[in-house]
Every structure is written in C-alpha cells, then in structure tokens.
Amino acid sequence: MTESTDQATAPSARTTVKRGANRAVYAGEEVKAILDAGTIAHVGVNTPDGPIVLPMAYGRDDDTIFVHGSVANAMLRAGRSVEVCITVTIVDGLVVARTPFHNSMNYRSVVIRGEATAVEPERMLETLKIINDHVVPTWDLARAPSELDVKQTLVLELPLAEASAKVRGEGAIDEDIDMDGPHWAGVVPLTSTWGTPITNEDLRSEIPVPEVLTAMAGTDANPGKAYG
Amino acid sequence: MTESTDQATAPSARTTVKRGANRAVYAGEEVKAILDAGTIAHVGVNTPDGPIVLPMAYGRDDDTIFVHGSVANAMLRAGRSVEVCITVTIVDGLVVARTPFHNSMNYRSVVIRGEATAVEPERMLETLKIINDHVVPTWDLARAPSELDVKQTLVLELPLAEASAKVRGEGAIDEDIDMDGPHWAGVVPLTSTWGTPITNEDLRSEIPVPEVLTAMAGTDANPGKAYG
Numbered sequence: 001m002t003e004s005t006d007q008a009t010a011p012s013a014r015t016t017v018k019r020g021a022n023r024a025v026y027a028g029e030e031v032k033a034i035l036d037a038g039t040i041a042h043v044g045v046n047t048p049d050g051p052i053v054l055p056m057a058y059g060r061d062d063d064t065i066f067v068h069g070s071v072a073n074a075m076l077r078a079g080r081s082v083e084v085c086i087t088v089t090i091v092d093g094l095v096v097a098r099t100p101f102h103n104s105m106n107y108r109s110v111v112i113r114g115e116a117t118a119v120e121p122e123r124m125l126e127t128l129k130i131i132n133d134h135v136v137p138t139w140d141l142a143r144a145p146s147e148l149d150v151k152q153t154l155v156l157e158l159p160l161a162e163a164s165a166k167v168r169g170e171g172a173i174d175e176d177i178d179m180d181g182p183h184w185a186g187v188v189p190l191t192s193t194w195g196t197p198i199t200n201e202d203l204r205s206e207i208p209v210p211e212v213l214t215a216m217a218g219t220d221a222n223p224g225k226a227y228g
Numbered sequence: 229m230t231e232s233t234d235q236a237t238a239p240s241a242r243t244t245v246k247r248g249a250n251r252a253v254y255a256g257e258e259v260k261a262i263l264d265a266g267t268i269a270h271v272g273v274n275t276p277d278g279p280i281v282l283p284m285a286y287g288r289d290d291d292t293i294f295v296h297g298s299v300a301n302a303m304l305r306a307g308r309s310v311e312v313c314i315t316v317t318i319v320d321g322l323v324v325a326r327t328p329f330h331n332s333m334n335y336r337s338v339v340i341r342g343e344a345t346a347v348e349p350e351r352m353l354e355t356l357k358i359i360n361d362h363v364v365p366t367w368d369l370a371r372a373p374s375e376l377d378v379k380q381t382l383v384l385e386l387p388l389a390e391a392s393a394k395v396r397g398e399g400a401i402d403e404d405i406d407m408d409g410p411h412w413a414g415v416v417p418l419t420s421t422w423g424t425p426i427t428n429e430d431l432r433s434e435i436p437v438p439e440v441l442t443a444m445a446g447t448d449a450n451p452g453k454a455y456g
Binding site: 039040042043044045046049050051052053054055057083084085086087089091093094096097098099100101103105107109111113128129132135136138139141142143144145146149150153171172178179180181182183184185186187188189190191192193194195196197198199200201202203204207208209210213216217221227228 | 267268270271272273274277278279280281282283285311312313314315317319321322324325326327328329331333335337339341356357360363364366367369370371372373374377378381399400406407408409410411412413414415416417418419420421422423424425426427428429430431432435436437438441444445449455456
C-alpha cells in the first residue's frame with residue numbers, strides 16, 4: 001500500500017466506528033472500492049438553522065473525494081472551507097432474522113469527515129470531469145463546457161484522511177434460543193441495475209446511443225457486493 | 229387533504245428549496261409517497277466534532293417519520309431531543325445531456341428537518357413494528373421481541389411538518405445552441421430490484437421461505453419513478 005492509502009487506514013478518533021465495531025473496516029482500499037461502486041453521496045453540514053443533509057454527485061481521485069452541486073455554494077457562504085460529513089451507502093439486501101430484533105440490512109458504507117474546501121478555478125475542469133465520469137465516462141463524448149458553465153459551478157474537495165468503511169454482507173445472525181424455532185431466516189438481495197438508454201424525444205434522429213451507455217444496460221450499478 | 233397533510237404542504241422558511249426551486253414539490257402526499265417508496269434514510273446531526281451523517285432504517289406513520297438505530301443513542305447523548313435532518317433519496321436514472329454541464333440524475337428525494345425526540349418506552353413496540361415493516365411486513369411472521377430486546381433499542385420520531393420533496397423525472401434539458409449538434413442526449417434508467425431470497429445456511433431444512441418474501445423477487449424496490 002502507498003503512504004496515502006495508509007492515511008485512510010488510520011482515521012482520527014472521531015471517525016472511529018463506535019457501534020457495531022465488528023463491522024468496521026478501515027483499510028483504505030475498501031473505502032475506495034465502496035466509493036467507486038456507489039452512485040450518490042449524502043453530504044451533511046451544520047447551519048445556523050441546524051444540520052442539513054443533501055444528495056450530491058461525487059467522484060474520487062486517489063485519496064480525495066469531490067462533490068458537486070449548486071448547493072455547495074450555500075454551504076460555503078461563511079468562507080472558503082466548511083466542516084462536512086460525506087456518506088456513501090449501498091444497500092445490498094434485507095436481512096430477515098428469526099426475530100425482528102435481529103433484522104438488519106446488508107450494506108456497504110463509507111463515512112468521511114473533515115474540512116471541505118473549494119477547488120481552485122484552474123482545477124475546476126479536471127475535477128468536474130472526475131465527478132462526471134464517476135458513474136460512466138461520458139465527458140469526452142459531449143460538447144465541452146464553456147468558460148461560463150464552469151464559472152457557475154462549484155466543487156468541494158475533501159481528503160479521505162478521516163474515512164471509515166462499514167460492511168455487512170452475510171446471513172441473519174440469531175440467538176441460540178431461536179435456532180430450533182419455526183421461523184425463517186435469510187437475506188433478500190437488492191440489486192440496482194442500469195436499464196436500456198431512453199433517447200431524448202428532441203434528439204436529431206440520426207444520432208446513435210453511445211456504445212458506453214448501451215453496454216451499461218443490465219449491468220449492476222453497484223458491483224462488488226459481499227453476499228447475495 | 230387532511231389538516232395534517234397540509235402541515236407538510238406549508239414548510240418553514242428554512243425548508244424552502246432554494247436551488248432548483250422549479251423541481252420543488254411541497255405537497256404532503258408527494259412527501260409520503262417518496263418516503264414509502266424509499267429504502268433507507270440518511271440522518272444528519274451536528275456534534276462537537278462537526279456534522280455526522282449515518283444511514284438508518286426508517287418507517288412512516290401518518291405525519292411522522294421514525295428512525296431506528298443504535299447510533300440514535302449517541303445522537304441523544306445531550307438530552308431527550310436533537311436537531312436532525314433526515315434525507316431519503318431514490319436515484320431513478322442518469323441524465324446524459326449534450327454537454328456535461330447539463331448532465332444530471334433523475335431522482336426523488338425528501339428532506340425533513342426538525343427536533344427529533346425519543347419515543348416513549350410504552351410506544352416502542354408499536355414504532356419498531358412500523359420501522360420493521362416499512363420495506364416488507366415481516367414483524368408478525370417472526371418471534372416477538374423480548375422485553376430486554378426492546379429495552380436495548382431507541383427510536384427517534386420527527387414530524388413531517390418541515391418536509392420538502394424534490395423530484396426530477398424527465399429527459400436531458402440542453403441549450404438551444406446544442407440542439408443541432410452531434411451529441412446524444414437521454415436517460416439511462418436505474419432500477420433497484422429485490423432478488424430471490426437466500427435461506428440461512430443454519431436454518432432447519434423444513435422451514436419454507438415466507439410467501440411475502442418470495443413474492444418480492446423481481447419487484448421494483450422503489451416503485452413510482454416518474455420517468456424511465
């Protein structure tokens with residue numbers, strides 16, 4: 001592992017997973033794999049009106065996560081940096097135990113805390129491409145953004161230094177007293193799948209669907225689940 | 229509409245959707261439909277160490293959302309109530325525009341802010357059942373929780389009074405200058421589907437999979453998407 005990966009292996013005290021610590025995974029490679037497999041992030045900041053959590057597109061490059069959204073503007077009202085928590089969760093299945101107290105979900109999640117900063121204007125294009133291409137690389141297929149487009153945009157970056165991953169990927173775990181009982185136990189898997197691209201009604205008729213998008217149809221949007 | 233629904237129709241000033249206000253929907257029925265279709269919530273609170281956002285199971289009853297999780301304990305450390313933001317997001321597709329500046333996602337999301345309080349012990353069983361049965365009603369199929377199980381549990385409740393919904397469900401929206409260009413535009417739909425139940429390896433062999441779970445196989449986990 002590289003040194004930068006090791007940073008993600010040794011999170012700060014506040015990032016330590018306190019509950020269900022047996023499911024905690026701090027290895028940097030696991031954090032990165034989950035971030036790469038996820039679709040959206042939920043970004044939390046505190047405001048004078050209390051906490052707010054908003055869904056945002058994101059991308060990862062090496063040991064940094066980038067989030068994008070007009071809302072980032074509001075988050076930065078107070079300055080050039082903001083304390084955030086960026087959480088990415090993939091739900092992989094419903095765990096049905098012999099008693100509802102042990103019902104659970106199989107999931108992969110990453111929680112990243114720290115001080116997010118605004119990406120400098122000269123790196124804006126590069127980081128927008130990283131976010132755009134996180135789910136599927138379409139940046140180079142389209143018309144490049146204008147200078148004005150880029151000026152209207154804000155990207156926040158946050159190092160993965162205080163990241164922790166948590167994974168549950170197994171069957172139901174019940175108590176000894178229930179093992180001979182009449183109740184079923186198991187997992188109902190959940191899978192997110194890309195569908196067949198739907199061409200815009202206003203598209204010129206001779207333009208074909210890009211191959212990279214037709215190739216997505218039927219594929220798992222969050223590959224790498226541990227069970228099911 | 230009932231009066232309680234109207235509460236969700238008239239959110240507070242801080243819940244007003246500021247960006248993309250054209251996509252904002254405040255109708256209480258829309259909020260409830262999205263909450264009912266969602267799978268997990270992302271719950272944000274502020275802490276002395278900054279904001280934290282964690283995924284949690286949830287359920288809805290009338291105009292109240294309930295979240296459950298051992299982590300709720302930590303959130304309530306300071307007292308019997310806590311300022312939270314509960315966000316539920318369903319991603320319905322990837323919007324690919326003629327220029328990446330107009331790329332987006334189709335989604336349904338609800339943001340609820342307010343003061344969450346701990347459910348009183350005498351209502352604990354009832355609210356745990358609501359959360360358990362949110363995705364699929366399995367509570368009555370299983371062994372009822374013991375008093376000890378319930379004592380170890382904490383449920384937070386939050387009224388939908390300050391809830392807002394936001395929905396995007398349409399094709400790409402591009403600029404006039406790009407309409408005659410060579411670039412494709414459209415949507416790649418995303419669908420989460422329940423799979424065939426996987427029986428626990430340690431289950432007594434004569435116990436069948438409950439019908440309610442076999443019936444889920446192949447169904448949309450987040451029904452009601454607006455497009456695709």
